[in-house]
Amino acid sequence: MREAAALTTQAEDFFSAHPGVSLLALGAGVHAESMDLSPLGLPATYLPAERNTDLVSQYLALNQFAFRGIGVPRWVLSDLYLMPGAIGLLRCPARMLKPDVREHLGLADEDPAIGAAYYAAPSVTPGLFIGVSLLSFLPGTGAGAWVKLLTLRMLRAKRLRGVAQWDNPSVRVHTRLGPLRLVGRVPGGHEYGERTFVYESDLSDSTRVARAMARGLSLEPTRRIPVTDLSALSAVLGRAEAGAVLSLVPPGVQDGHVLLHEG
Ligand SMILES: CC(C)(COP(=O)(O)OP(=O)(O)OC[C@H]1O[C@@H](n2cnc3c(N)ncnc32)[C@H](O)[C@@H]1OP(=O)(O)O)[C@@H](O)C(=O)NCCC(=O)NCCS
Secondary structure: OHHHHHHHHHHHHHHHHOOOOEEEEEEOHHHHHHOOOOHHHOOOEEEEHHHOHHHHHHHHHHHHHHHHHHOOOHHHHHHHHHOOOEEEEEEEEHHHOOHHHHHHHOOOOOOEEEEEEEEEEEOOOOOEEEEEEEEEOOOOOOHHHHHHHHHHHHOOOOEEEEEEEOOOOHHHHHHHHOOEEEEEOOOOOOOOHHHEEEEEEEOOOHHHHHHHHOOOOOOOOOEEEEOOOHHHHHHHHHHHHOOOOEEEEEEEEEOOEEEEEEO
16 A cells, blocks of 8 residues: 555656646547546546547647657557557646647647657556557656556556667666566567567556656666667577566666666
């Protein structure tokens, strides 16, 4: 109980520090009753995608803006995001967004905007979700980590498998939820295959998540590998695929080096 309370306090502090930010879920109406709309005791609003097409269009525009060439196609957004699940969103007034994003969307200061978003897809393994898209346009606020954690809570996820690139700032966001156990390369390949890895996060221990969110989780790295040393990192993934227990320890990447814990 106490550990859940610690996370709740941290989440309340985030929302108090950023007035105007609220938590939403956007997906097919049928899923509303399966979601936890009080994640960590905080209020969340479920918006059926069928009746919130402007918000769906804004998400589509932001995803394509953020991911450029590998942004989500509209049919994938409908068929594989909104029909099977729900996207978690932090909504805010447009004036809070990064200026280039606000300009891209053509919004006035007080227009409602998506400040951060996370989508994790349900999988056939009970409790396991697959991280698909993390976006944040509120830099320096911790919005990326909060939208990710609160979305996974709304989905009642117990474990998460995700895909990341060694050199993407998102690695630091992912380690806010705890150490990332390396799984290996992406099944079936990836556009950025040579610098991409699959990780797994265990979400079952709220104490550990609360400590990691506050950057208070200390695990000594046993090895530091430059993010540019793709052959060493590929060898690490080979060992993970062969069954070795290898984790990225928070904050994941520091001074251009991946922080690895072996064993
Ligand atoms: C990745 C992304 C979600 C991060 O957004 P955010 O959580 O709001 O970002 P923050 O400003 O809070 O920074 C998150 C962390 O990365 C670090 N960081 C930010 N920019 C960085 C950079 N250019 N290089 C290294 N680290 C960086 C921050 O210091 C912070 O670390 P900390 O949590 O240890 O303090 C956002 O930049 C984004 O939407 N990028 C485009 C889409 C994308 O690449 N998504 C990830 C796909 S897996």
